[in-house]
Amino acid sequence: MVDVIIQNGLAITLVFFLVGAFGSILFQKSPRICNAWSHAFAFLGSAAGVLFSAMVLVLGKTVSYQQETTLPLFEISVRIDPLAAFFIFIVSIVALCTSLYGIGYMAHYHGKYNLGIFGFFYNVFIASMLLIFSAQHAVYFLLLWELMSLASYMLVTFENRTEGTVYAGYIYFVMTHAATACIAFAFLLLYHAAGSFDFDVLRANADELTPSVQTAVFILALIGFGTKAGIIPLHIWLPHAHPAAPAHVSALMSGVMIKTGIFMLIRFFLEFSHPYAPWIGSIILLIGAASSLLGVLYALCEHDLKRLLAYHSIENIGIILLGFGGAMIFASLGLQSFMRLSLVGAFYHTVNHAVFKALLFLGAGSVAHATHTRNIEEYGGLIKTMTWTALCFLIGSMAISGLPPFNGFVSEWLTFQALFSGISSGNVFLTIIFIAGIASLAFTGGLALACFVKAFGVTFLARARSNEAHDAQECSISMRAGMIVLALLTLVFGVFAGSVIPVLSHIVQSVTGFSGHAAALFSTSTTVSVRNQFASISPPIIALAYIGALIVVMLSVYSVTRRRTVTRGLTWDCGTPLTRRMEITATGFSRSLLMICKTFVRPLKNVHIQHIDQSHYFFTFQKIELSFLDIYELYFYRPIAVCAEYVTDRARKIQSGNVNAYILYIVLVFICMIVWLSLSNV
């Protein structure tokens, strides 16, 4: 029975998504049915995906399935190993909550946009992600990869009458296709070396690669999958594309889709080619350090709530890469048990980030839905009307800031411990790399905390800053349900870390083949300890102690002061009338921190003043604009664009438009090829 379910689980899951996709096209005349249909089937499909992947994970089985086709170099080859099942689990569990949320959220699009198209691409998007994780053949994989990119592009540009959406989609489209080109090239190199597109053959051939091919594959895969994951400086599409999409699609893209990049990096660097030299792991670790630190700094600059969260995705991808880079360094040093610790940290942060980032995006969606703006400066006081959204967003904020007992803490702790074990590796160069990783993780934690005080405080606390915020209503039940499930999951993954870690260890074992002793990472149901008691924590006891302390404080204060009265009064503001402009703004909150970090974020200040006549002191008009210099566009993408333009401009000269000339080119190329072939055969 179980075997049958496992063998057919993926197919069953896909059937749900297909029915959802084509059903919503059929019902597109009626937005209400179409909305319910597409999300209900996505929900069922995700539920099936959760069950099926959890079974594969718990039983530790590997499912595989192959279908030869008549096309050359193409076959449908599916293999679900624990790593794939783990990522399928993440996608399914997030899609479960976003689909629940989507039913309520998409209601305000009724009659404005075609929900049939949305429902179709929503289902196709989730299904394509599930298939990507199970693909075992490069060409098949690339097709699915393209399907995922296009489906998500359609979802990003869904609100196409809103300003900026199409442009956001365009940037996403260009970046994702440039990345796909790199990926295709990386696969071609591997094919050239191994003679097959089948992942199993690539795995078997992993030790045979020459160093130059290995390095080329490394660079191409890093650019290709790094773009999808959103590493700096390839991240520029993220803050455009994620805010443009509907909230629950942003949650899926930010929580899950960027993890496909991480997933393939793991496949490429730990399975298709190894062992790598330590400097390659060091590069990944340093990219992780830079992405996490810069990501959080850019998040501090933002006052569009969804863009802020998009930058935090970059930060968290950075944290995952800190763990992954550490694992690669340990792998090349032969420190297998440390590698496992590091990789478990990276995996744990992958699932944690999916959960809390989806939660935060859904919360941001509720707020934007209620106030009709994404500008954080126009929120305020929402905690009074949107109690549930506020509570869920608070939990998400605490989780992403790594506060115990929520899930972000455990994975950051594991990553810290993995990096700690690296500093005494004996090599001065690597010690410095690891110290850089620890430093960036420490500062990232502090800055993320500041950023979420800003995001939560300005959005939900104090008085409303606009009439829309003042009149905001709590979101619908389905939206609340989606958020509450995710909020509970952050707590579950935080408190029951001891039970999650063995599963993750098992995945690491299946990826790397390492099944050594447990000294570097040992967990029971209540405790997690690393490196022979070098450090240990017990998340349930931390949670219990905290709740206990809270209750004791409350009871004892109550028993002492129960006869004291509490009156409500106005906030004291030196006797002047209170207005909404007296509250601190998000810009003001983070300005001093950003001025301190001005080397990285380049704050700008433009002052426009019109003076009265010749006076230097009196003016009729004054306007101050605070902004930030986009250093990536200016120093990275602009030069590339200028070079490309120059080259293509030159290349135009040979395009005379004369057919005879083109025939001449063909003949010349033909002759060159013949000469080259005959020379290389000699």
Place this chain on the structure above:
Amino acid sequence: MNIIFFFFQILFVLLFSPLCIGVIRKVNALMQSRKGASIFQPYRNLKKLFHKDEIISEDASWIFRIAPYVVSASTLVIATSVPIAFAPAFAPAGDILVTIYLVAMGTFFLALAAMDTGSAFGGTGSSREMTLAALAEGGLLFTMLVPAVIVGSTNIGMIASRIGTLSIFQYAPLLMAFVGFFLVLLSENARYPFDNPATHLELTMVHEAMILEYSGKRLALLEWAAANKLFIFLILAANLFFPSTISGAVFGITLIVSGLLTLFKSLILAGVIALIESSIPKLRYFRLPDLLFTSFVLGVISLIISIAM
């Protein structure tokens, strides 16, 4: 057994933390040739505040109401795990990272509560506090990591009980790390040159700006929690970086003696804080990151030295 032990730890911190504040104020007064209030004045202040009625802003939400309890609870959880007289094998916040993140938890809620009343002061205070806290994180982690790496454990109790067995040379990086830790201690506890705990000048106040809207029992709780936090940092400074007075025995007179020794060391450090407060001015806000960065660099250098040894 452990529960009783945690209870005594909490009691110790709660009982003596206002004393630290009293001692600092007394030394300050003496340095300024004043007689100063009794060192027990902070206790009387707390008692007074607990007996007062409370006024809460109309704009405030449940975050404002719950924050004092959350802040106090996080200091109490940390208090169960600091090395005072005896180091248990396992304590809730026994890991240095847990301690750091629990401190951050208190800061997080206090900063949110400060924004909750919608006053310009609260928001500014919150912004300043989070800026300093974010920049202090690196120094805090690295300076605490130095004894952890030397001893071979990030467990606070383990560090405290093994730190006494080190050779004299191993104290060299520790001393450097201590200087860094002390800088962070001043920053985290709103002391000179980072903040002036005795002023309500809007240009400079950080911690006081955040608790400006509080009164009555919640103000008392916050004051007490701030004192707890200071005392906890003092105990950590005293027992992680210097030969510790942790007792090996579980019962008996040695426990009391080592507890008193810890108190004595902490009070000496409190006196040092007072000396600093009387001898240097408060720094300009945008100079403070330099100091925090110094603490971070000291931490990194001493870490590298301790690895090399």
